[in-house]
Amino acid sequence: MSALLYSFRRCPYAMRARMAVAYSGAEVELVEVSLKAKPPEMLERSPKGTVPVLVLDDQVLEQSLDIMRWALAQNDPDDWSMTCDSPAQQQIAELIAENDSTFKTDLDRYKYAVRYPEFSQEHYRAQGEVFLSKLEVLLRDRDCLLTHHLTLADIALAPFVRQFCGVDPEWFWQSPYPRLQGWLQRFLDSELFKKAMVKHKTL
Structure with missing residues (x-):
């Protein structure tokens, strides 16, 4: 299964997760959800029902900062993480x-x-x-x-x-x-x- 990122365009938490994923170049399929009718498959993987949610083969990340750090672990060309500082x-x-x-x-x-x-x-x-x-x-x-x-x-x-x-x-x-x-x-x-x-x- 490819990575899925459930998101809502205007949510600031989802926004920062999307930017980190885009910056890293990680192959992630973006799924825009309606907050009034959340996809059952998202709720099955993340019952809390809030975005963003990143569904990976081996784990589900439900916090925007965890998603950002995952993305930077894949690729961080400009050292957003300040790895040596x-x-x-x-x-x-x-x-x-x-x-x-x-x-x-x-x-x-x-x-x-x-x-x-x-x-x-x-x-x-x-x-x-x-x-x-x-x-x-x-x-x-x-x-x-x-x-x-x-x-x-x-x-x-x-x-x-x-x-x-x-x-x-x-x-x-x-x-x-x-x-x-x-x-x-x-x-x-x-x-x-x-x-x-x-x-x-x-x-």
């Missing part, structure tokens, strides 16, 4: 952990503020800006987050910053984060992102 690997892990926990929570509350009426949308945006400010500082002297080339951190975080931007693009592109704006724009203009966002027929 342990401090950088630690930085990558810490940035992704903060993105996937605190920032993701702030992003969800900002995007769906009506569901969290305890505070205003501006309040939730300000909470998310703590992370944006941190990224702006990291980009002060370079075009990528941790070094002068893309790493796993850039690709893992960019879909979430893109989603934060999408809540109020006018605010984002006028916000005091010019380095981050440039970083996101380069991501959106990249051939890798465009390739990962090609529409596929939905099952």
Whole structure:
């Protein structure tokens, strides 16, 4: 059986998994799913029912970071993994952990503020800006987050910053984060992102 990647085009977790797979050149069949009618064969292999899911001959990977690391283990020509730099690997892990926990929570509350009426949308945006400010500082002297080339951190975080931007693009592109704006724009203009966002027929 060939490798199957169950995905949903707009999901940031699925997005970063698709980009890592595309970058690695691994032979994987992409299956776009409808979140309202998930394929029975996907649910059989992964009962949790969320994407992305990578089905391999010998295992099923259900977390986007596991899929990304699998892809980079197949081929990592530009050393996204920073294989010979342990401090950088630690930085990558810490940035992704903060993105996937605190920032993701702030992003969800900002995007769906009506569901969290305890505070205003501006309040939730300000909470998310703590992370944006941190990224702006990291980009002060370079075009990528941790070094002068893309790493796993850039690709893992960019879909979430893109989603934060999408809540109020006018605010984002006028916000005091010019380095981050440039970083996101380069991501959106990249051939890798465009390739990962090609529409596929939905099952």
